[in-house]
Amino acid sequence: MVVVMKERASDAQVEHVIAHLVELGMDVHRSSGASRVVLGVVGSGKVDPRLIEMLDGVHEVLRISEPYKRASRTFKPDDTIVTIDDVRIGGDEVIMMAGPCSAETEEQVMATAAAVRRAGAKILRGGAFKPRSSPYSFQGLGEQGLQMLRRAADAHNLKLISEVMDISQIEMIEKYCDIFQVGARNMQNFTLLRELGYHRKPVLLKRGISATIEEWLLSAEYLLAGGNNDVILCERGIRTFETATRNTFDISAIPVVKKLSHLPIVADPSHGAGRRDMVAPMARAAVAAGADGLIIEVHNDPDRALSDGAQSMFPSQFDRLMAELRIIAPAIGRSICLEPVSRRGWAR
Secondary structure, three states, X not given: OEEEEOOOOOHHHHHHHHHHHHHOOEEEEEEEOOOOEEEEEEXXXXXXXXXXXXXXXXEEEEOOOOOOOOOEOOOOOOOOOEEEOOEEEOOOEOEXXXXXXXXXXXXXHHHHHHHHHHHOOOEEEOEOOOOOOOOOOOOOOOHHHHHHHHHHHHHOOOXXXXXXXXXXXXXXXXXXXXXXXXXXXXXXXXXHHHHHHOOOOOEEEEOOOOOOHHHHHHHHHHHHHOOOOOEXXXXXXXXXXXXXXXXXXXXXXXHHHHHHEOOOEEEOHHHHHOOHHHHHHHHHHHHHHOOOEEEEEEOOOHHHOOOOHHHOEOHHHHHHHHHHHHHHHHHOOOEOOOOOOOOOOOOO
């Protein structure tokens, strides 16, 4: 349930309500807005909403109808902003994550990191453990790849995001990365999600290839229930009957998620389209639809890439895309790789 406090409720009244709910066996999340305090309440205890409404300072008590509680905007009306030093995902600035599908060589990783940084990216993406459909495909370099990626990120003042596939990899990846990435194939690996929920490093959760938005948000709930509030959603396309593209990039999911959840959402047009000539238009559309960031595959020599070369952009293509996005973002009250622009009073 959600307990909405009165506008002039005192801190003592708020703390009394929280203490009473905790005594009843509930977990309480406090969200202080501009005009009032909202308490998100979850747990297995039995609570009579009518009795809570009688407590001093309480305005109303609302039941959360969605099966996902902590991920719901009813639970937390204000947007969540995931902060990593000076990088804020979910704020006014559209954050760019870019880099190779996988780390292959020191030269390749360094060259690509330098290129995406020059263009304005703030986060380097790259895989060291690769979940591939075929057991004969390149599976990544493991810890050696993580070391390459970390050196490149440090050399070019970038944060690093890389995929974790299994609980056994968490400790190793945590040493090198700033953000855990959970891929589409693991969106419903609840054992992995539950364990990542106990960690305090941000997690980017990709939508499964056949997942509904509700199923996706329920997966995010596993992370939030463990206490990790720094969750980023990622739309990367779903499987449909269409064969013209690798996946069907569901741009409509972006405004839907914005309405249902407070969590930031980024878009992955590289996997959504599966063709580098379609990445730019899908990226432009995603920013226009309200995405808080993009995660894009860029390779210094994609025609010789060991994985996903067909959907990886050349650095020059990424440069052009960034120039286009700098025109689109201000038109909707956002900024990209610039100082934040005025919201001009427009609602998100």
